[in-house]
Amino acid sequence: MNCVFCGSAAVTERPEVTARGYRRFRCRDCGRQFNERSAGALNRTCLPSDIIAFVVFCRLRYRLTLRDLSEIMALRGIEVSYEAVCDWETKLLPIMGDVLRKRRHGTRRGPGVSWFVDETYLKVRGRWAYLYRAIDRDGNLVDAILSEHRDMKAAKAFFQTARATMGYRPDRITTDGHGSYPRAIRSMLGTTVRHRTSAHLGARTPLPLCRRARPRSGGPVTGCAASARRDKQNMIRINNV
Numbered sequence: 001m002n003c004v005f006c007g008s009a010a011v012t013e014r015p016e017v018t019a020r021g022y023r024r025f026r027c028r029d030c031g032r033q034f035n036e037r038s039a040g041a042l043n044r045t046c047l048p049s050d051i052i053a054f055v056v057f058c059r060l061r062y063r064l065t066l067r068d069l070s071e072i073m074a075l076r077g078i079e080v081s082y083e084a085v086c087d088w089e090t091k092l093l094p095i096m097g098d099v100l101r102k103r104r105h106g107t108r109r110g111p112g113v114s115w116f117v118d119e120t121y122l123k124v125r126g127r128w129a130y131l132y133r134a135i136d137r138d139g140n141l142v143d144a145i146l147s148e149h150r151d152m153k154a155a156k157a158f159f160q161t162a163r164a165t166m167g168y169r170p171d172r173i174t175t176d177g178h179g180s181y182p183r184a185i186r187s188m189l190g191t192t193v194r195h196r197t198s199a200h201l202g203a204r205t206p207l208p209l210c211r212r213a214r215p216r217s218g219g220p221v222t223g224c225a226a227s228a229r230r231d232k233q234n235m236i237r238i239n240n241v
């Protein structure tokens with residue numbers, strides 16, 4: 001591994017490991033010492049990264065309360081404070097979101113790609129907001145954003161980020177019929193994208209997505225977070241953060 005400070009490859013592994021069991025290194029160029037976790041978001045945290053990833057995963061995937069998590073971890077002999085879990089969530093959610101966005105990018109599956117778009121009015125940290133979201137034909141999350149308003153500007157912003165996230169335009173979009181959608185689709189995705197409306201779009205949206213998108217106290221829900229709750233692989237990928 002290269003030095004986390006100067007990038008040099010001239011590093012020597014030290015015989016001892018850190019208190020959390022991570023290998024230590026010394027850079028022969030800049031003389032500084034570091035360990036496997038020094039460059040990660042969880043550097044200097046009180047528990048190994050894989051345990052922290054497990055806690056955050058359980059919190060998101062199973063919507064456990066902080067009290068539930070503390071009790072579960074206590075059964076395993078690990079003391080976890082409320083504040084620590086919130087801190088870990090703050091650190092890991094953006095990373096998990098980035099991983100999911102990259103993984104979704106360019107995952108077009110053949111011709112005839114459809115997106116189903118709607119918006120939900122919900123309260124996040126005491127403030128009401130619209131959650132714009134899109135799923136594909138298989139129920140996979142395309143993207144989601146929070147907006148204070150339900151208007152043309154929000155619809156355009158949503159399609160812009162959805163296109164950037166996925167890396168392609170869909171062939172067809174089904175919406176709940178809000179008046180801002182036709183122009184937003186034309187201006188952000190082009191005139192070749194077919195638009196149709198459906199009064200039963202809510203029934204199309206899978207329940208798990210609704211649950212994932214529901215905000216919890218303690219933090220806003222973004223598309224990234226909602227996706228993270230669905231994907232166990234995410235936890236595996238951040239084990240060494």
Ligand SMILES: [Zn+2]
Pocket residue numbers: 003004005006007008027028029030031032
């Ligand atoms: Zn160095």
